[in-house]
Amino acid sequence: MISKEQIAHDLTIVYLNNxxxxxxxxxxxxSDGDGHGDITTKTFPDISEIKYKKVGxxxxxxxxxxxxxxxxxxYKADSIIDNMIKEYYQVFSRILSRLN
Numbered sequence: 001m002i003s004k005e006q007i008a009h010d011l012t013i014v015y016l017n018n019x020x021x022x023x024x025x026x027x028x029x030x031s032d033g034d035g036h037g038d039i040t041t042k043t044f045p046d047i048s049e050i051k052y053k054k055v056g057x058x059x060x061x062x063x064x065x066x067x068x069x070x071x072x073x074x075y076k077a078d079s080i081i082d083n084m085i086k087e088y089y090q091v092f093s094r095i096l097s098r099l100n
Contacts (some may be wrong), residue, residue, distance in 0.1 A: 006097040015091050020044075020084060045076035 028037035054068040061067040 004096060004099045007091045008092050008099060010058070011095050012092045015095075016084060016088060020080075044080055047075070047077050048073075050077045051078070062093055 013034040023042040024039065025042075026037060026039035028035055028039070051073045053073040055071055056066040057069050059067040
């Protein structure tokens with residue numbers, strides 16, 4: 001027999017897959033066999049895609065504003081992964097308590 005923890009895990013993965021899956025938005029219009037529309041999909045950034053932030057250089061530029069430069073600030077996917085982990089435990093706990 002499958003344990004309640006395994007069922008809770010599997011249902012949590014289904015939930016997260018639905019919640020964090022590819023987001024497709026747009027419209028399609030078809031009339032008399034011809035169609036047109038606009039469809040876009042949003043996916044997560046690549047796991048190795050670097051996130052940048054702008055920091056001041058201490059140098060004065062145009063109109064006396066401080067010049068800025070881009071520096072690495074972790075990875076774009078880090079905050080998404082952190083949120084997924086946090087949400088995994090919340091959903092798992094909720095499902096497991098409902099099973100009990």
